[in-house]
Amino acid sequence: MDPTRTLEGYLELARPGNAVAAGALTFVGSFVAGGLDAPVAVVFAVVATAAATAAGNAVNDYFDREIDAVNRPGRPIPSGRVPARGAAAYAGVLFAVATAAAVTLPPLALGIAVANLLALLAYTQVFKGLPAVGNVVVAYLTGSTFLFGAAAVGGLSGPTWTLFGLAATATFAREVVKDVEDVAGDREEGLRTLPIVAGERPALALATAAMAVAALASALPYLRGTFGAAYLAVVVPADAAMLGATAWGFRDPATAQRWIKRGTFLAAIAFVAGRATVVVA
Template identity: 30%
Template sequence: MSIADTLFQRRWPDPVAALAMIRPITWFPPMWAYLCGVVSSGVAPGSAWGMVLLGVVLAGPLVCGMSQAANDWCDRDVDAINEPDRPIPSGRIPGRWGLWIALAMTVLSLGVGWQLGPWGFGATCLGVVAAWAYSAEPVRLKKSGWWGPGLVGLCYEGLPWFTGAAVLSVGAPALPVLVLALLYSIGAHGIMTLNDFKALEGDRQTGVNSLPVTLGPERAARLACWVMGLPQVLVIGALLHWDKPLHAAGVTLVLLAQVAAMRVLLRDPRAKAPWYNGTGVLLYITGMMIAAFAVRSIGVTP
């Protein structure tokens, strides 16, 4: 049965498919990054638990979920090649329901972001614009193996980290907080590059110039490892500069564990990329939280 036939057979979206489209498994990184921002602000989370909870929901289910829905809608032709059983190409999300869901979640995200004050709302607006710029024509930054992963890394790690710190601080975060958020955002470019391995064939056929397509899997994997590792080396140096040797040692240990995992990855990048995204990324975000605790007592200047 063709995809078109299936689309016409279903009028309403399958609720299970709708949940799959917004991919709950992808919500964790921005939620974690928001909590890193909360911790790094130095403000006791219990003093503003409502803002903490609202920000976590906004970063994960709402903005990240919306970005996944928008990406699935804009990628429906690519998914028909790579993953024909996904909600839209399989027909479980029929017609334009994928678009309507993404637009509804966009409006809901902005409404919730408004409740977080000017800093939270401004960050939400940036996240929403970035989500559509990544996926939708005519911008579609996803076509670039450099700009696309960079934008996603910024929105998955840096922007929610900044937002959590700004909302709790009720103002601009301290400079060390901004430095850490930026460095971990840069490193996330490598994570996003590895995530592109699963769509290698479809990207090649539809003109998406991901780094696995343009450089080949082996070179792209090596580059991703360097991009993930070097910012963490700078984080370690910054923590030592800020007189946080124990925290620097903790980040060093998780980086060494990542290096061991990277050696496994580089033996067979195409086969091991999903494994690394479960193993190495967990270590990466562990280092994020260690660094967040390190700077919670640091003032505006390092």
């Protein structure tokens, strides 16, 4: 086996882009909670999130290797670049790194980390094949990166909860759209995802409705006077991108789920902008 291809396979298994992005979201949670006075805690929280996300990606690919052989044969395990046992061991090392970083943080942050780890391990074996339940678990895990970042510096503020809700709802919508994209492989594996059980169009209608509610709720920090015009100027196009992309899932699920993800990060930037103007003022 070519060592270069194997190394590339392990790197791809971790999805470094996703891991770094998750770490960035944790930083946003810390910043929104006013945590710049605790830089060491922020660093450990970011490392814990990035390592746990990478580990979760590896675990997911380990358990999904037969499904991926149909839906995504180029991924590291079905393509033969990474052995299944190697992927499991790799995930274990990454989880150890995440744990070592998390134990340095306050009890609330550590509690969130433990809950997330249990949810992550149970996701593929227990929740993934249940209609909508697996989507909700992934949505929580994504949104909780903001809660974890805030807890690492000592507090969960109102804007942090709003950010959690917006990110979780956007992720739920994206996961439903992805399930529509993956119907063929999921049906072959006997999974009971929402599009398979309820139908593709009803599932997409639910995702669009949920996104619309989240977009309306994102106005709360502005209406309450917590954040000002800078926040509104960024969150409105973010909401428009996420809502429009979810609706686009009826035509092109693959493109839609990518744009929902981009909209989520734009929404996170809105909270950064809102918090930054408060700090400057």
